[in-house]
Amino acid sequence: MGSSFGGLNTALTSLYAQRRGLDVTGQNIANANTEGYTRQRVDMQAQVGSLSTAMYARTDGLGTGVAVSAVQRLRDEYLEHRGRAEHGASAYLASQSASYTAIEDAFAEPSDTALAAQLRDMWGGWNDVANNPQLAAPRSALIQQSATVADQLNAAQDSLARQWSQGRTQMSAYVDDVNVTAKSVAQLNDSIIMANASGLTVNELEDRRDLLAMKLAQLTGATTAKRENGGMDVFIGGSTLVTGKTTREVAFVGASRLLDQAADPVGLVWKEDASQKIQAGGTMGAAVDTMTAIIPGLSADLDAVADNLINSVNAKHRDGFSVDGSTGLDFFGRNPDGSVTVLIKDPDKVAVSATAGTLDNSVADAIADIGDAADGPDRQYQSMVGQLGVSSQGTTRRAEIQAVVTEQVDAAREGESGVNLDEEMTNLLTYQRGYEAASRVLTTIDSMLDQLINRTGLVGR
Incomplete structure (x- = not known):
């Protein structure tokens, strides 16, 4: 089964991924009027937990968070x-x-x-x-x-x-x-x-x-x-x-x-x-x-x-x-x-x-x-x-x-690769909420571990 501390890593990977998404969105917004700039998108994928087993090691099959697989450049080569x-x-x-x-x-x-x-x-x-x-x-x-x-x-x-x-x-x-x-x-x-x-x-x-x-x-x-x-x-x-x-x-x-x-x-x-x-x-x-x-x-x-x-x-x-x-x-x-x-x-x-x-x-x-x-x-x-x-x-x-x-x-090229500020503002809110949620998960797990480590087993001392 997973470690008690595994949830911390899962929440941490989400923080990293959502922050990368915020960075890329900010880059798109900053270059909305830059000639030749192509909007970028963060591609995320779930991290898979270890599937290897041993006599005294078992896995519950749950993932271990999220990872940024690529920062994709949204440009159509045919249109280019x-x-x-x-x-x-x-x-x-x-x-x-x-x-x-x-x-x-x-x-x-x-x-x-x-x-x-x-x-x-x-x-x-x-x-x-x-x-x-x-x-x-x-x-x-x-x-x-x-x-x-x-x-x-x-x-x-x-x-x-x-x-x-x-x-x-x-x-x-x-x-x-x-x-x-x-x-x-x-x-x-x-x-x-x-x-x-x-x-x-x-x-x-x-x-x-x-x-x-x-x-x-x-x-x-x-x-x-x-x-x-x-x-x-x-x-x-x-x-x-x-x-x-x-x-x-x-x-x-x-x-x-x-x-x-x-x-x-x-x-x-x-x-x-x-x-x-x-x-x-x-x-x-x-x-x-x-x-x-x-x-x-x-x-x-x-x-x-x-x-x-x-x-x-x-x-x-x-x-x-x-x-x-x-x-x-x-x-x-x-x-x-x-x-x-x-x-x-x-x-x-x-x-x-x-x-x-x-x-x-x-x-x-x-x-x-x-x-x-x-x-x-x-x-x-x-x-x-x-x-x-x-x-x-x-x-x-x-x-x-x-x-x-x-x-x-050019209009077709711009529609494919140009920066749409309304879309970027939506992405900005999405990554912001994701970052806030991951932070809450991290805080909750930290509180649970504090209870387990510092307060469990004190009765009768």
Whole structure:
């Protein structure tokens, strides 16, 4: 049968367990607003009395109290993996949408001062020249309007180049951030693995690691996998970034200017082997796609519009005759750096006639008609801007839908792992009452033992 003093130990184990429950509940309440914190729960189990018997030793089969078997971290791994995937997708679309918005701002269409309006004004200038070929004022105004068109084309290209350069600079900062974060994950892996081997609770360390893993998912679309020893492996594009306490470093290589992008494409690679390109997602994946496809594509399309303008105007202008009898002159050209410029500076050099010594205005009239041509630069530019608008709108809508999905997943994650203060207050009262009851049991047994030890057998002395 059980010892007379066994009840003291039973009550004492309850005191320890209820106090642990109070400590964990207090930790939950203290971190209710801590980012990345996962609520914890004390798992208790009844202690079983010894089942071994001997000739002169018997047991009544009663338990010996309660023990805290674990402090459980209430986090759903499926929801965590889903959350990282959705955050990575959301970061990718949000970054790409922001890039499209910046590009649209550069073109500023539709607007009374944007390129489309400037082209219309220029063709109107050619009409004015055709209507008044003998006057110098319309030709002077035409040269100025054409220079404005050239400046607008150059400004749009410069804006695309600046945005590309800004992305290049930002990628360097992202790369440093990823490498530092990966090392932090590896250090936490080392601490968690050693703590698990020693039987220690590492819930707060795992919270910090999950927060860093989410950051990597947003930056690169990283995925994770846990090992039996508690370590976490992190992957980017299917390749390992972190395994245990070992990390690999990423680097961003390639051209430093948009003009050199075609010959030396930029990309994310592993530092120890630059030949291995990394197919990243998240913010960095969007930035790479913007720098390798979106901006270069738009720059090429804009360059094609400029070529169309230059070639179509020059083809007709070269065959015409100016007021002073000049012929064979190009109206538009390119500077050594590739920018568009107006070659005609003298109004008397503007070709207006098909034959020398006449003012038949046929050349000026033909050039003015380029603005309405189905294959002219205006239609080509409108098609480019229209496609840009469709792509931008589509990306923005996808980003908005993805943001809603991400919020829903986050709500599910928060419902599983977030701290509910009402629930914690209930747990607080539960453990408080349990502690008080265990204290009463301990006091009662102490009183009984006092009676037995100090007052039994005093009669007749």
